Amino acid sequence: MVTLTKSFVASLSRGYKLPVFGGALASKRFFQSSMTNSTYEEEKVVIDKINATLKPEDVARLGKTRNIGISAHIDSGKTTFTERVLYYTGRIKAIHEVRGRDNVGAKMDSMDLEREKGITIQSAATYCSWDKDNDSYHFNLIDTPGHIDFTIEVERALRVLDGAVLVVCAVSGVQSQTVTVDRQMRRYNVPRVTFINKMDRMGADPFKAIDQINKKLKIPAAAIQVPIGAESELKGVVNIIDRVALYNEGKQGEILRAATVPEDLKDLVEEKRALLVETLADVDDEIAELYIEEKEPSVDQIKAAIRRATIARKFTPVLMGSALANTGIQPVLDAVVDYLPNPSEILNKGLDVSDPEIEKPVELIPSSSEPLVALAFKLEDGKYGQLTYLRVYQGKLKKGGYIYNIKDKKKIKVARLVRMNSDEMEEIDEINSGEICATFGINCSSGDTFTDGSVEVAMSSMFVPDPVISLSIQPSTKDTINFSKAMNRFQKEDPTFRVKFDAESKETVISGMGELHLEIYVERMKREYNVSCTTGKPQVAYRESIAGSTEFDYTHKKQSGGAGQFGRVIGNMALATDGEKNEFETQIVGGKISDKFLAACAKGFEESCMKGPLTGHKVLGVKMLINDGQTHVVDSNEYAFKAATIGAFKQAFNNANPVVLEPIMNVTVTAPNEFQGGVIGLLNKLGAMVNDTENNSDDFTILAECSLNSMFGFATSLRASTQGKGEFSLEFKNYSPCPPHLQKQLIEEYNKKQKK
Numbered sequence: 001m002v003t004l005t006k007s008f009v010a011s012l013s014r015g016y017k018l019p020v021f022g023g024a025l026a027s028k029r030f031f032q033s034s035m036t037n038s039t040y041e042e043e044k045v046v047i048d049k050i051n052a053t054l055k056p057e058d059v060a061r062l063g064k065t066r067n068i069g070i071s072a073h074i075d076s077g078k079t080t081f082t083e084r085v086l087y088y089t090g091r092i093k094a095i096h097e098v099r100g101r102d103n104v105g106a107k108m109d110s111m112d113l114e115r116e117k118g119i120t121i122q123s124a125a126t127y128c129s130w131d132k133d134n135d136s137y138h139f140n141l142i143d144t145p146g147h148i149d150f151t152i153e154v155e156r157a158l159r160v161l162d163g164a165v166l167v168v169c170a171v172s173g174v175q176s177q178t179v180t181v182d183r184q185m186r187r188y189n190v191p192r193v194t195f196i197n198k199m200d201r202m203g204a205d206p207f208k209a210i211d212q213i214n215k216k217l218k219i220p221a222a223a224i225q226v227p228i229g230a231e232s233e234l235k236g237v238v239n240i241i242d243r244v245a246l247y248n249e250g251k252q253g254e255i256l257r258a259a260t261v262p263e264d265l266k267d268l269v270e271e272k273r274a275l276l277v278e279t280l281a282d283v284d285d286e287i288a289e290l291y292i293e294e295k296e297p298s299v300d301q302i303k304a305a306i307r308r309a310t311i312a313r314k315f316t317p318v319l320m321g322s323a324l325a326n327t328g329i330q331p332v333l334d335a336v337v338d339y340l341p342n343p344s345e346i347l348n349k350g351l352d353v354s355d356p357e358i359e360k361p362v363e364l365i366p367s368s369s370e371p372l373v374a375l376a377f378k379l380e381d382g383k384y385g386q387l388t389y390l391r392v393y394q395g396k397l398k399k400g401g402y403i404y405n406i407k408d409k410k411k412i413k414v415a416r417l418v419r420m421n422s423d424e425m426e427e428i429d430e431i432n433s434g435e436i437c438a439t440f441g442i443n444c445s446s447g448d449t450f451t452d453g454s455v456e457v458a459m460s461s462m463f464v465p466d467p468v469i470s471l472s473i474q475p476s477t478k479d480t481i482n483f484s485k486a487m488n489r490f491q492k493e494d495p496t497f498r499v500k501f502d503a504e505s506k507e508t509v510i511s512g513m514g515e516l517h518l519e520i521y522v523e524r525m526k527r528e529y530n531v532s533c534t535t536g537k538p539q540v541a542y543r544e545s546i547a548g549s550t551e552f553d554y555t556h557k558k559q560s561g562g563a564g565q566f567g568r569v570i571g572n573m574a575l576a577t578d579g580e581k582n583e584f585e586t587q588i589v590g591g592k593i594s595d596k597f598l599a600a601c602a603k604g605f606e607e608s609c610m611k612g613p614l615t616g617h618k619v620l621g622v623k624m625l626i627n628d629g630q631t632h633v634v635d636s637n638e639y640a641f642k643a644a645t646i647g648a649f650k651q652a653f654n655n656a657n658p659v660v661l662e663p664i665m666n667v668t669v670t671a672p673n674e675f676q677g678g679v680i681g682l683l684n685k686l687g688a689m690v691n692d693t694e695n696n697s698d699d700f701t702i703l704a705e706c707s708l709n710s711m712f713g714f715a716t717s718l719r720a721s722t723q724g725k726g727e728f729s730l731e732f733k734n735y736s737p738c739p740p741h742l743q744k745q746l747i748e749e750y751n752k753k754q755k756k
């Protein structure tokens with residue numbers, strides 16, 4: 001059996017740990033630039049310095065802006081919640097339910113497919129205003145999808161947002177996807193307030209859910225409300241900080257009536273208020289001091305401490321209600337204003353790419369007078385062409401002005417600027433730093449950065465992770481025009497979705513980040529482009545590498561008749577220092593191979609890495625060094641040296657203990673306790689390695705590692721062994737050598753295909 005050195009395996013998994021279901025923006029370089037491990041206190045020193053340079057008009061404007069995401073486990077009610085937010089902020093005139101009988105569907109689920117299935121597939125950005133204490137606040141609200149396979153949308157949204165509302169179901173509590181979303185929020189340093197939804201359902205228990213947030217998400221959380229009534233008798237909530245009861249009245253809960261706390265809730269209010277102060281004392285120095293001195297903090301001190309601790313990502317205040325029953329939504333909007341940061345309270349960094357060799361992180365200044373830096377975080381194909389969503393981090397974007405795409409330095413005119421309300425739009429003339437808008441007519445990809453041309457700053461590197469799964473696809477009809485149109489559009493919208501034509505099998509192959517990810521595109525093709533397709537079996541994206549090192553001496557020679565060919569390359573092949581990359585190096589002395597021919601050698605190496613000798617999959621983590629060789633005065637040419645390198649690569653690769661690598665996933669499974677034995681049995685059968693098990697009073701969570709290959713059909717078997725109550729999520733961990741029998745089988749299959 002082939003064994004890999006520890007350092008090699010470590011090098012493959014080192015660096016970035018991309019969520020396999022998404023994460024295009026989560027590139028390694030992006031992590032270095034934006035994902036700091038610094039504490040908020042360290043960031044705050046820089047933020048304060050930056051803010052001291054801002055003009056009063058910027059400070060005032062930013063203070064009234066909130067860029068907020070809404071994230072949760074699937075079906076927790078995000079879309080229903082957002083619909084209420086749009087209604088109460090006056091953006092829409094009526095509330096339509098998700099899967100509602102009125103056939104209109106919720107506003108934010110504007111794609112037909114979303115309306116029909118009642119799930120959110122694409123995120124949609126919406127602008128709305130909320131009045132509080134005689135001030136008007138502007139929210140840019142992003143509804144994010146809940147399903148694991150659309151995590152790319154969640155990740156993109158979190159990247160451009162300054163805070164989030166985490167929606168948790170009052171009955172189910174913290175679910176597997178809540179844990180995933182929480183992990184993403186940590187990764188992007190997003191502060192959050194929590195809303196416990198579905199308080200009208202039987203068995204709703206907000207305090208149990210809060211306990212789970214503390215334990216499972218490991219973030220101190222405390223209620224700032226208690227419910228008035230329960231289940232179908234839910235009437236409103238008590239704000240326990242101000243000790244005020246809030247009743248939702250009117251046809252759609254639009255009237256919020258304040259009243260004294262009901263007598264029967266007074267004890268509960270005091271108990272939960274004391275718990276809130278105690279929790280804050282653990283995370284905030286000012287409250288801690290008062291707590292030690294046994295002094296009661298004032299309402300303002302409590303609110304200020306919640307704001308500080310929430311923005312510092314040390315605490316999450318918990319609100320509760322029912323979106324469907326129109327209860328408790330307005331206080332969440334107040335909490336967004338009170339406790340979530342404005343754009344000047346978050347440290348955003350870009351990369352100075354003026355020198356491509358050294359990308360230096362630079363802090364962005366949310367001032368409208370600074371040079372423009374904006375990130376295209378989402379594309380949509382709308383009625384008027386490509387709609388590009390932008391977050392302006394610095395500077396100002398004007399209608400009629402010019403911007404430059406940092407990727408290709410192309411100058412582009414901004415013909416139209418709009419603010420979006422799901423699929424409707426409002427024309428605007430300019431957009432300032434810290435805001436989100438959309439524009440038409442810009443030909444770009446998701447993740448591109450735009451500037452005014454005076455700075456060379458990128459918000460994230462252009463690196464996009466390779467997909468891990470692929471499917472062959474064929475249109476059932478002859479409508480190839482629409483088929484290609486759809487493919488092009490999907491690829492632009494989603495960098496993790498790729499399309500390629502396999503010349504050998506004469507098939508179009510689509511690749512992506514999960515089974516459902518691809519299934520949705522197949523479905524969208526049918527619905528939006530009227531093209532039905534047949535698909536092949538899902539295939540895992542394997543990689544090839546070596547486990548040893550070797551020397552090579554290879555001559556490519558054709559010197560009989562006609563123009564001759566001669567090229568000889570000598571050197572060695574070993575593991576690359578960076579396991580995520582391949583490296584090519586030359587150390588030729590005495591001009592034995594000219595620079596021109598060495599460039600041809602580099603091309604030969606690149607070509608070889610695209611198609612490994614064992615199974616035709618890409619090569620990963622291999623270094624090739626050419627340090628000697630021979631040239632023929634007449635017969636040597638670029639072609640001959642390229643061919644010599646390809647030959648040498650193949651020979652050396654086969655001599656250096658070649659291995660096939662497969663994607664290993666982090667698997668999180670949650671199910672009620674009675675199914676624990678069955679789930680462990682199931683994971684064992686798949687060859688998964690269980691790393692941790694966490695038991696709660698009624699459910700358990702298992703963290704395991706398993707090859708993606710073994711995970712096909714897991715959804716079905718988990719459902720069967722947990723009576724449909726188990727849930728799981730997957731995240732890419734690293735590439736690791738596949739079992740020898742699988743390697744053998746893959747090589748045999750490949751060889752058979754080659755012979756055909």
Ligand SMILES: Nc1nc2c(ncn2[C@@H]2O[C@H](COP(=O)(O)OP(=O)(O)OP(=O)(O)O)[C@@H](O)[C@H]2O)c(=O)[nH]1
Nearest residue numbers: 074075076077078079080119120146198322323324
């Ligand atoms: N009883 C009750 N049902 C709710 C509540 N909020 C939402 N629902 C229902 O829960 C289901 C899911 O709601 P959605 O708003 O689509 O949930 P979502 O989180 O946006 O779902 P995805 O976008 O698919 O992740 C729908 O049938 C809603 O009617 C609530 O407060 N109480």
